[in-house]
Amino acid sequence: MINGPSPNETALTLAAFLYAHELYHYRFDAHCLQMEATGGLPVYRPYRRLVANRPINEWHEESIANFYGLKAVQPSPKFSYPQPICDYLWDLVAYSPGAYAGGIDKQQRARKEHMAQQASAAFGNAGPTVWQDLVKSTIRTGMGLSKPRESTLSSYLHLDNCPVYWIDWVKGGKSVLVPYAASVAEINNDFIRRYLAGVQDHHSDHSYYRIDNGEKVKLPNPHRADLTNREFNNIIGKAGMTSPQFYRERDRTSVWRKGVPRSPVLPPRFPSKGGAS
Numbered sequence: 001m002i003n004g005p006s007p008n009e010t011a012l013t014l015a016a017f018l019y020a021h022e023l024y025h026y027r028f029d030a031h032c033l034q035m036e037a038t039g040g041l042p043v044y045r046p047y048r049r050l051v052a053n054r055p056i057n058e059w060h061e062e063s064i065a066n067f068y069g070l071k072a073v074q075p076s077p078k079f080s081y082p083q084p085i086c087d088y089l090w091d092l093v094a095y096s097p098g099a100y101a102g103g104i105d106k107q108q109r110a111r112k113e114h115m116a117q118q119a120s121a122a123f124g125n126a127g128p129t130v131w132q133d134l135v136k137s138t139i140r141t142g143m144g145l146s147k148p149r150e151s152t153l154s155s156y157l158h159l160d161n162c163p164v165y166w167i168d169w170v171k172g173g174k175s176v177l178v179p180y181a182a183s184v185a186e187i188n189n190d191f192i193r194r195y196l197a198g199v200q201d202h203h204s205d206h207s208y209y210r211i212d213n214g215e216k217v218k219l220p221n222p223h224r225a226d227l228t229n230r231e232f233n234n235i236i237g238k239a240g241m242t243s244p245q246f247y248r249e250r251d252r253t254s255v256w257r258k259g260v261p262r263s264p265v266l267p268p269r270f271p272s273k274g275g276a277s
Helices: 007-039 044-052 060-072 083-094 098-104 109-119 129-140 147-152 184-195 229-238 243-252
Strands: 199-203 207-210 216-218
Touching: 007 044, 007 060, 007 083, 007 129, 007 243, 044 109, 060 083, 060 098, 060 109, 083 098, 109 129, 184 207, 184 229, 216 229, 229 243
Parallel strands: none
Antiparallel strands: 199 207, 207 216
């Protein structure tokens, strides 16, 4: 795409959409399994069996998962994904088969109610009505995807503990994602010291550097190969950059070798008090 989003911006946007979509599935699965563990009654397998035997337009969980996927790539005060890719994803969902297309609906309440009925169908003929209503009400508490709703989950099942695996795309025997990966060595030696004109502030258990906009950043542990996502976002945020901006500058500077230190200097996106880390 001429003058459009870079391959990396596209990959990041798609990954954000897919991550939120799959995280919603994890959220509800974890909720159902927790109900089984605490109540001793089967929820997860009967629900999955019922949905698998229903037509695709009744796969309401897919609609809600797509809704949260689209929500994850919407512009926010902190970060924005390339609009052309967001528009593409909206169209992709809108023209998907069955319930998948319902992800474009701004209100998912009715679909969540249908989903609650499906998940509680196994209890339709068991116990008094008040007990069935209690089961359905408990199931409803697991239908949102937000940090405040995590209070209904055991700490072991919190969203941050969801296992995540990235399956690399290999072409011609080589990873096409490696050129976009930023290692600890690259961040410490090139991005912070060369591009951000970082100078050492002090050293304790970690090295701390003062960068061009006055912010103080903690260098990742040099004995590890890769940064954590939290470390990466913290460092580029203090540098005043978004992830797409980071990778655009990475390309422009030939991996922090040309046109460094940067100009102009950007203010931090999330300034810390007094520039402290």
